[in-house]
Amino acid sequence: DSGVTQTPKHLITATGQRVTLRCSPRSGDLSVYWYQQSLDQGLQFLIQYYNGEERAKGNILERFSAQQFPDLHSELNLSSLELGDSALYFCASSARSISNYGYTFGSGTRLTVV
């Protein structure tokens, strides 16, 4: 157990639907990062939050949104789902500076869009 909790572990949904992925960071970590991993695109950075505020944004689609709540857990919302959104979605957390410590990853949510 890495200390980063992601739910659900698996999700199967139809095209056009909306889903919410949840992440609880490791105790004491203020930063949460979301990544998408697919076979053709590799690990793609989506978005980062630090203590409730958006800090950095990657190639996140407009159909996707995220937020970090006061208790530091984060949710990634994916809407108008397409077949190509099928992927592993990882959440990671870090202490204040990733330059010193790196990330702690959760076990991921496998999303299948049918």
Next chain:
Amino acid sequence: SQQGEEDPQALSIQEGENATMNCSYKTSINNLQWYRQNSGRGLVHLILIRSNEREKHSGRLRVTLDTSKKSSSLLITASRAADTASYFCATDDAAGNKLTFGGGTRVLVKP
């Protein structure tokens, strides 16, 4: 876009042999990190090397960094079947806000 590119993409070795994989990157970094991912699982942080360091060891892992060539290598000595996994290098951005991962090297250690 990927900052780091690993080479080779895949590697197959016998247990007890050494495994070496390389990573090249494009822009200046504060540090470079290596992660391991077992099939379909979350990534696990292995080792971090700062831009002012040239070599670092952790157990059976040895990492080198050459900032003049913008490259790093990860050596796993005396490999074990349990080392079978994908290995990724990652570099931080100038602000230290996020890591950018390479495409990974798939390592298969045969017993």
